[in-house]
Amino acid sequence: MKIKHPIIIGIDTHKATHVAVAIDTQGTRLAALSIPANSKGYLELERWSCGLGHVQAFGIEGTGSYSAGLSRCLLAQGHHFVEVTRPNRQLRYTQGKTDSLDAEGAARSVLPGQANSRPKTQTGSSEMIRHLKIVRDTAVKLRSQAMVTLKTLIINAPADLREVLDQIKGKIGLIRHIAAFRPGDILNTLASAKAAMRALARRWLLLHEEILGHDKELERLVIKRAPDLMQSHGIATMTVAEMLILVGDDPARIRPEAAFAKHCGVCPIPASSGKTHRFRLNRGGNRQANAALYRVVIVRMRSHEPTLAYVKKTHERW
Incomplete structure (x- = not known):
């Protein structure tokens, strides 16, 4: 029986085609494949990947756009895949850019654990x-x-x-x-x-x-x-909708409160240098979810006793 060695597949997605590159756990490039962005192409990619070895993970950029269909197909087949961020612009400047290089970069970002975010399932x-x-x-x-x-x-x-x-x-x-x-x-x-x-x-x-x-x-x-969140003070339907869109169908995807705060853009960002220690406001994150939390806070600061007590205590501290 032939032993299947672990591999990682990186995929660069576009509207009409997807390009995949396979590497082993040592970072050696094994093979590349270009497929049409349709159901037939997705199945071809899945068979090709499994034929090269034991797929540890798929690294895919843009699981919420061009690769949404591919992500759903791989999820239905029981494969593990992670969301890959945009390629490093400095590497792009020194090494050039092709779909194959972008796919290889996606695979390499999975290898050291740099890309580890779990994408949304988009099926619930x-x-x-x-x-x-x-x-x-x-x-x-x-x-x-x-x-x-x-x-x-x-x-x-x-x-x-x-x-x-x-x-x-x-x-x-x-x-x-x-x-x-x-x-x-x-x-x-x-x-x-x-x-x-x-x-x-x-x-x-x-x-x-x-x-x-x-x-x-x-x-x-x-x-x-x-249902429980809808009963909370100062939270309306559209606010809950924004939170659910952010979290997705898998609540465990965003585990600690700090991760949720970062996704919403409400966590402070370190801006220290030398002997200066300070923080700045977070301008990133999901701005719709950020606006929803802002509306909740504004409402609670007017009519929610625990929030009013907290605000008063904070003002006295300063």
């Missing part, structure tokens, strides 16, 4: 929440743009029309009133203004209904996944 409820959150955020942005444009048209509308609209109280009432306009044939500026306003108002109403539908589905998924 967190991925479902991420999908809905993306389309909801897009709809919210478009709705805001429609409202800004509508307000501009109202300000610049003919005086008679503007005076009528100024008398209507409430945003929803105003939009529904405008959506019911009947401008008729566009023969003057009054008719054109009404037609443009009606189009924007109807667009706003459609987007509003879409957002409400996404909110309902997101709330259902979030309550099912993290």
